Amino acid sequence: MTNDIKKMDDIISSTMDIKRPSLIKRLFTINETVTENKVYLTPKIDVYVNGESQPDIKVEIKDAGLEEKIDSLAEYRLSKEPFYLTQNGESKLFQTAFEQKLPFMLKGPTGCGKTRFVEHMAYHLGKPLITVSCQEDLSASDLTGRIMLNQRGTYWQDGPLALAARYGGLCYLDEVVEARNDVMVLIHSLTDHRRILPIDKTGEVIKAHDDFMLVVSYNPNYQSALKGMKESTRQRFLALDFDYPSRELEIDVVKKESYISHSDAAKLVDFGRCLRQMKDKGLKEGASTRLLIYAGQLMHSGVDQYTAIKSAIASPLTDEPDIYKSIMDLAKAKW
Numbered sequence: 001m002t003n004d005i006k007k008m009d010d011i012i013s014s015t016m017d018i019k020r021p022s023l024i025k026r027l028f029t030i031n032e033t034v035t036e037n038k039v040y041l042t043p044k045i046d047v048y049v050n051g052e053s054q055p056d057i058k059v060e061i062k063d064a065g066l067e068e069k070i071d072s073l074a075e076y077r078l079s080k081e082p083f084y085l086t087q088n089g090e091s092k093l094f095q096t097a098f099e100q101k102l103p104f105m106l107k108g109p110t111g112c113g114k115t116r117f118v119e120h121m122a123y124h125l126g127k128p129l130i131t132v133s134c135q136e137d138l139s140a141s142d143l144t145g146r147i148m149l150n151q152r153g154t155y156w157q158d159g160p161l162a163l164a165a166r167y168g169g170l171c172y173l174d175e176v177v178e179a180r181n182d183v184m185v186l187i188h189s190l191t192d193h194r195r196i197l198p199i200d201k202t203g204e205v206i207k208a209h210d211d212f213m214l215v216v217s218y219n220p221n222y223q224s225a226l227k228g229m230k231e232s233t234r235q236r237f238l239a240l241d242f243d244y245p246s247r248e249l250e251i252d253v254v255k256k257e258s259y260i261s262h263s264d265a266a267k268l269v270d271f272g273r274c275l276r277q278m279k280d281k282g283l284k285e286g287a288s289t290r291l292l293i294y295a296g297q298l299m300h301s302g303v304d305q306y307t308a309i310k311s312a313i314a315s316p317l318t319d320e321p322d323i324y325k326s327i328m329d330l331a332k333a334k335w
């Protein structure tokens with residue numbers, strides 16, 4: 001670079017017949033032009049001789065008009081590998097679905113590892129992950145985007161589904177059956193061979209990026225699941241039945257996530273597995289891996305075992321005094 005500048009100054013000095021090259025000054029500027037998902041960097045050098053601008057001296061810069069890609073989904077990339085222990089070939093299945101551009105549905109009880117699995121897969125595929133927690137007010141336009149207003153007028157802002165479809169990434173609709181019906185209609189054209197997302201408000205039709213994958217999850221134990229998903233929607237997805245991890249795996253998960261000993265984790269997991277047998281016999285759902293981890297975390301922080309079981313497991317699981325008592329009796333027998 002220094003050599004280049006020296007050469008440049010020599011040329012200017014000789015063409016302008018300047019005796020003292022120190023009179024030559026250069027002003028470097030870089031113009032930034034941002035287009036849809038690219039930024040163009042255009043470097044420019046203005047020459048001044050003895051303080052006077054020399055617009056006739058044009059300095060050419062090699063590689064001018066450098067183009068840099070903006071990563072529109074940078075904030076959705078996972079920087080740290082999520083801790084996940086594979087249960088039963090689910091990673092391979094998911095990866096194949098991604099490669100084949102097939103949408104994926106995870107079914108399973110709360111707190112059994114669905115979200116963690118999707119995060120793990122996004123990390124391993126090296127793709128961004130946009131997660132949307134669906135609820136009854138979530139509408140199609142929350143997913144596609146909105147027309148916004150600023151000082152310069154109106155502009156279109158992509159919603160999470162449009163972002164993932166346009167730039168390529170995993171879009172995870174958690175508890176999809178909770179969303180409004182227009183959401184289901186919206187995902188139809190994205191989940192069959194067409195892989196398109198029509199944006200009604202602008203008339204644009206987004207052809208999904210090759211790296212786009214739609215992943216949805218729901219808990220079949222919730223009532224709304226039955227009325228929520230039509231056959232025509234269900235039959236667009238590959239489905240994977242998710243469940244609590246096997247005993248040995250769950251012990252490892254609880255141990256790793258709550259820093260308790262192997263034997264303490266084993267006790268908690270066995271206790272959790274007993275409670276799962278009470279499902280439909282008073283409990284709507286068994287104790288999730290998540291709750292077992294909470295109890296382990298409390299124990300690790302010095303909270304006594306009964307208080308930990310009460311506040312992390314018994315109380316979140318039931319409001320029924322009899323069931324609550326049975327859970328605590330079982331805890332007393334175990335510890």
Ligand SMILES: Nc1ncnc2c1ncn2[C@@H]1O[C@H](COP(=O)(O)OP(=O)(O)OP(=O)(O)O)[C@@H](O)[C@H]1O
Binds near residue numbers: 083116
């Ligand atoms: N196989 C696993 N490997 C590592 N951690 C796991 C695994 N399974 C479950 N977990 C743990 O269980 C916790 C709950 O999992 P997660 O949040 O993924 O549940 P979920 O199935 O998405 O629940 P919900 O339906 O309520 O959203 C995680 O924070 C994680 O610590």
Ligand SMILES: [Mg+2]
Binds near residue numbers: 115116174
């Ligand atoms: Mg989840």
